[in-house]
Amino acid sequence: MSIREVAARAGVSPATVSRVFTQPRAVAAETRRRVMTAAEELQYAPHPAASSLARGRTGNLGIVVPDIANSFSATITKAVHRQARREGYALFVAGSDEFAEDEVSSARALAQQVDGLLLLSPRMSDEELTALGELAPVVVVNRRLDRIPAVLTNAQEATGHAVEHLHALGHRTAVYLAGPDNYADHVRSRGFRDACSRLGIATPELGRFEARYTAGVRAADLVLASGATAVVAYNDEIAAGVVNRLADRGIDVPGDISVIGFDDTGLAEMVTPRLTTVRIPATTAGTAAIEMLLDLVRGRGDEVHSPREVCGELVVRSSTGPAATTAVPARRSAP
Amino acid sequence: MSIREVAARAGVSPATVSRVFTQPRAVAAETRRRVMTAAEELQYAPHPAASSLARGRTGNLGIVVPDIANSFSATITKAVHRQARREGYALFVAGSDEFAEDEVSSARALAQQVDGLLLLSPRMSDEELTALGELAPVVVVNRRLDRIPAVLTNAQEATGHAVEHLHALGHRTAVYLAGPDNYADHVRSRGFRDACSRLGIATPELGRFEARYTAGVRAADLVLASGATAVVAYNDEIAAGVVNRLADRGIDVPGDISVIGFDDTGLAEMVTPRLTTVRIPATTAGTAAIEMLLDLVRGRGDEVHSPREVCGELVVRSSTGPAATTAVPARRSAP
DNA sequence: ATGAAAGCGCTAACAC
DNA sequence: GTGTTAGCGCTTTCAT
Numbered sequence: 001m002s003i004r005e006v007a008a009r010a011g012v013s014p015a016t017v018s019r020v021f022t023q024p025r026a027v028a029a030e031t032r033r034r035v036m037t038a039a040e041e042l043q044y045a046p047h048p049a050a051s052s053l054a055r056g057r058t059g060n061l062g063i064v065v066p067d068i069a070n071s072f073s074a075t076i077t078k079a080v081h082r083q084a085r086r087e088g089y090a091l092f093v094a095g096s097d098e099f100a101e102d103e104v105s106s107a108r109a110l111a112q113q114v115d116g117l118l119l120l121s122p123r124m125s126d127e128e129l130t131a132l133g134e135l136a137p138v139v140v141v142n143r144r145l146d147r148i149p150a151v152l153t154n155a156q157e158a159t160g161h162a163v164e165h166l167h168a169l170g171h172r173t174a175v176y177l178a179g180p181d182n183y184a185d186h187v188r189s190r191g192f193r194d195a196c197s198r199l200g201i202a203t204p205e206l207g208r209f210e211a212r213y214t215a216g217v218r219a220a221d222l223v224l225a226s227g228a229t230a231v232v233a234y235n236d237e238i239a240a241g242v243v244n245r246l247a248d249r250g251i252d253v254p255g256d257i258s259v260i261g262f263d264d265t266g267l268a269e270m271v272t273p274r275l276t277t278v279r280i281p282a283t284t285a286g287t288a289a290i291e292m293l294l295d296l297v298r299g300r301g302d303e304v305h306s307p308r309e310v311c312g313e314l315v316v317r318s319s320t321g322p323a324a325t326t327a328v329p330a331r332r333s334a335p
Numbered sequence: 336m337s338i339r340e341v342a343a344r345a346g347v348s349p350a351t352v353s354r355v356f357t358q359p360r361a362v363a364a365e366t367r368r369r370v371m372t373a374a375e376e377l378q379y380a381p382h383p384a385a386s387s388l389a390r391g392r393t394g395n396l397g398i399v400v401p402d403i404a405n406s407f408s409a410t411i412t413k414a415v416h417r418q419a420r421r422e423g424y425a426l427f428v429a430g431s432d433e434f435a436e437d438e439v440s441s442a443r444a445l446a447q448q449v450d451g452l453l454l455l456s457p458r459m460s461d462e463e464l465t466a467l468g469e470l471a472p473v474v475v476v477n478r479r480l481d482r483i484p485a486v487l488t489n490a491q492e493a494t495g496h497a498v499e500h501l502h503a504l505g506h507r508t509a510v511y512l513a514g515p516d517n518y519a520d521h522v523r524s525r526g527f528r529d530a531c532s533r534l535g536i537a538t539p540e541l542g543r544f545e546a547r548y549t550a551g552v553r554a555a556d557l558v559l560a561s562g563a564t565a566v567v568a569y570n571d572e573i574a575a576g577v578v579n580r581l582a583d584r585g586i587d588v589p590g591d592i593s594v595i596g597f598d599d600t601g602l603a604e605m606v607t608p609r610l611t612t613v614r615i616p617a618t619t620a621g622t623a624a625i626e627m628l629l630d631l632v633r634g635r636g637d638e639v640h641s642p643r644e645v646c647g648e649l650v651v652r653s654s655t656g657p658a659a660t661t662a663v664p665a666r667r668s669a670p
Numbered sequence: 671a672t673g674a675a676a677g678c679g680c681t682a683a684c685a686c
Numbered sequence: 687g688t689g690t691t692a693g694c695g696c697t698t699t700c701a702t
Binding site: 046 | 694697
């Protein structure tokens with residue numbers, strides 16, 4: 001009962017008021033002014049639900065992430081929010097806690113009330129993802145699937161650099177700490193194994209670990225037991241846990257063991273020693289994703305773009321160094 | 336054009352289909368089954384916008400935080416999201432980047448399309464906040480204002496404990512690194528000054544600093560120049576920056592300078608040395624806030640609850656220790 | 671440039 | 687327990 005009141009007060013029809021708010025230039029300047037004045041006096045603002053219903057679009061976007069409190073997720077969410085807001089969209093956020101079932105139900109629920117949906121490292125099945133794609137325009141980050149537009153963080157090459165870095169430092173046994181079973185982990189794991197086999201580095205693989213600090217703490221002791229002199233962890237949080245736990249056990253990083261993380265979240269610079277890590281440009285990825293999504297939403301969404309890749313980059317800091325000439329301390333007692 | 340199709344297929348009226356989805360037990364079991372079957376076959380789901388329009392409520396909640404990527408904000412957001420989802424609400428998230436203007440516009444935009452709005456440490460003016468409160472049910476975290484239901488993190492006492500802790504360790508000059516100009520900072524600053532004056536500790540105050548690691552790095556050198564032997568920082572991120580920068584400058588923490596943070600975010604345990612910090616129960620605060628909001632949304636929102644307080648607690652770790660008997664190294668060159 | 675009118679898809683009285 | 691009916695507030699042809 002509102003656009004009508006404004007209309008009445010301005011002495012025009014509701015249609016005109018509507019036009020003032022949706023296509024201002026279709027209204028005579030003078031009329032527009034009268035309407036605007038009336039609207040302000042009445043503190044009128046268009047009712048979003050009514051507008052959505054009539055127009056068939058909501059002006060909202062949604063993003064589903066594995067973990068709202070995870071630094072990498074949060075960085076992407078922040079970038080996405082910034083762009084969305086700039087383009088006049090509000091943003092729904094949902095977290096799945098790495099639980100495929102919640103991910104699907106959240107995504108489905110959002111799909112109905114957004115113009116486009118962003119999925120970060122989705123774990124749902126291909127079928128479910130495809131089905132979602134029918135419900136609403138969808139862009140995924142870090143997942144490959146035909147017909148679903150994607151932004152992929154390509155850490156293949158950078159992971160190779162990481163391994164070469166370790167090799168050059170004299171390491172001959174390195175362990176990869178696997179994270180959640182997702183695209184990013186696959187790429188990292190594969191890049192790691194490929195490079196290691198190329199360079200003749202032994203590669204026990206440990207995990208999977210949750211992508212969290214506490215999991216890294218736990219992982220550290222397993223690493224130590226493995227006898228490896230170098231660790232590549234799924235992400236910085238795990239790497240941080242490893243580094244700190246090793247310190248607690250009296251192991252020197254990088255003196256005894258070298259550690260490499262992924263993402264280059266803020267954390268990498270905050271732990272001691274500062275982490276050598278493969279930087280993933282999260283903000284770039286988020287921005288790219290939202291741009292693809294908006295293209296899809298606004299343009300004719302017919303043309304399925306090929307995946308957009310953003311590349312990782314090895315950042316060498318202080319958690320990597322020459323391999324210890326003797327075995328690591330934990331095994332020093334051996335003959 | 337959808338509830339009608341389901342109705343047709345099930346051989347009932349649209350109203351019955353609507354009932355099946357909104358008050359299932361008002362429909363005969365057999366009819367309900369027929370409708371459900373038809374709905375599934377047609378992959379029908381109620382249109383949220385239409386439903387919102389007709390019912391006058393959206394099933395959505397919103398939260399506006401200072402910084403989406405900040406660990407404390409994210410933890411609260413996560414708790415809020417969890418509760419909201421559990422209660423069947425979807426959640427809008429907006430970040431203001433500590434910018435009052437964006438905060439207001441985001442909040443206003445959301446207010447129209449949610450059933451309730453949560454504001455975390457809002458910086459907008461009292462007037463704007465009050466106005467928002469007229470637009471939609473609003474609960475604030477860390478802001479005091481008449482007639483606006485609030486959750487307050489009370490760190491007054493715990494801050495006192497922090498200062499007593501420092502005093503007991505022999506510190507006689509402590510500096511507070513102020514953060515953003517918000518409720519939490521006021522409480523912390525005031526608690527700090529009160530306790531210091533009670534105990535006869537000199538209290539230069541530095542800042543304000545942004546609530547970020549890099550600001551802490553910058554702050555460290557100012558701290559050093561101040562000659563204080565102890566630092567209480569607005570939050571853990573600033574404290575972490577201080578600790579790391581001091582280490583870079585060859586200052587031992589806690590040997591030369593003691594550092595205390597606030598929040599006990601994950602970061603506190605990740606830096607070296609682990610931070611003594613005033614734990615703020617973010618998850619508790621978030622959960623409490625959403626519960627107040629839902630009470631407001633569902634109950635008769637008339638009764639303005641008095642603010643709910645959640646209390647801080649000093650967690651002593653390794654970044655605090657006995658005051659150096661000599662002045663800090665930076666001043667050691669003095670006679 | 672503006673108005674009249676017909677919905678968008680769903681819900682909520684109110685009858686039966 | 688179910689159907690009929692009248693909107694929710696806005697947008698958008700189609701006239702004028």
